[in-house]
Amino acid sequence: MARRWRLPDEFVAEARRRQVEPRPTVTAADAATVVLLRDGADGVEVYLLRRKTSMSFAAGMYVFPGGGVDARDGDADLAWSGPPRDAWAATLEAGPDLAASLVCAAVRETFEESGVLLAGPGPTTVVDDTTGDDWEADRLALIDRSLAFAEMLHRRGLVLRADLLRAWAHWITPEVEPRRYDTRFFVAALPPGQRTRDVGGEADRVAWLRPADALDRFHHGELQLLPPTATTLAEVATYPTAEAVLAGADARVVQPILPEVVLTDDGADLLVPGHEETEGGGGRA
Numbered sequence: 001m002a003r004r005w006r007l008p009d010e011f012v013a014e015a016r017r018r019q020v021e022p023r024p025t026v027t028a029a030d031a032a033t034v035v036l037l038r039d040g041a042d043g044v045e046v047y048l049l050r051r052k053t054s055m056s057f058a059a060g061m062y063v064f065p066g067g068g069v070d071a072r073d074g075d076a077d078l079a080w081s082g083p084p085r086d087a088w089a090a091t092l093e094a095g096p097d098l099a100a101s102l103v104c105a106a107v108r109e110t111f112e113e114s115g116v117l118l119a120g121p122g123p124t125t126v127v128d129d130t131t132g133d134d135w136e137a138d139r140l141a142l143i144d145r146s147l148a149f150a151e152m153l154h155r156r157g158l159v160l161r162a163d164l165l166r167a168w169a170h171w172i173t174p175e176v177e178p179r180r181y182d183t184r185f186f187v188a189a190l191p192p193g194q195r196t197r198d199v200g201g202e203a204d205r206v207a208w209l210r211p212a213d214a215l216d217r218f219h220h221g222e223l224q225l226l227p228p229t230a231t232t233l234a235e236v237a238t239y240p241t242a243e244a245v246l247a248g249a250d251a252r253v254v255q256p257i258l259p260e261v262v263l264t265d266d267g268a269d270l271l272v273p274g275h276e277e278t279e280g281g282g283g284r285a
């Protein structure tokens with residue numbers, strides 16, 4: 001079975017153009033995204049940010065923190081706590097170097113886009129505050145790539161806490177898209193003492209929301225979600241606490257999901273394999 005999403009009109013036009021004028025399939029860039037969790041008064045909450053409408057990809061969509069792998073993310077000298085690279089390689093079905101780069105990218109992007117850092121001075125600790133001016137300078141330097149993440153951690157004497165991440169899903173952008181990503185989804189709980197902040201950059205709005213509330217607003221047209229984001233929110237909504245989500249991740253078998261764009265007489269649908277077919281909102285995978 002496949003879940004069916006109706007695509008917005010602007011994406012239908014592009015799909016029809018590509019049907020008439022076939023183009024080479026763009027190689028999907030490796031990327032990582034993190035579902036940041038916390039326990040709220042009414043259950044588990046997730047951190048979402050809205051991408052600016054000026055962005056070339058997923059403009060105006062609410063997404064989890066994430067982005068492409070930096071070539072320096074796989075630095076072998078990076079101080080590391082948690083499952084070794086070979087273990088992550090097996091979990092993510094990737095080579096050890098790519099697996100390490102994906103884990104590092106997940107932690108780096110979370111810091112860049114939320115101010116939360118999954119790292120600490122030792123293998124069982126995390127930093128308790130990242131709101132100072134010096135942290136902000138490092139965050140901006142990471143964003144403009146004038147600073148490598150491994151360099152920042154080394155200078156600050158910090159260890160990357162790979163054990164705080166859990167693999168959740170693996171989504172690949174449809175082959176007809178001109179901009180494609182091969183994205184691993186991770187889940188992680190907000191570390192004690194840290195807090196997210198509106199860091200700007202690619203986002204113009206951020207929010208902590210219960211997954212069910214985010215989906216309700218999505219179905220009422222109050223916010224836009226990508227199919228992978230909406231699917232992940234629906235999955236996470238079945239768990240009562242952040243700890244339960246992490247435990248659930250340990251039991252998951254992560255397999256790649258490659259949606260397909262199918263043209264119809266009155267538009268186009270996105271078919272997501274391995275999910276029950278239902279009516280879904282528009283968006284891009």
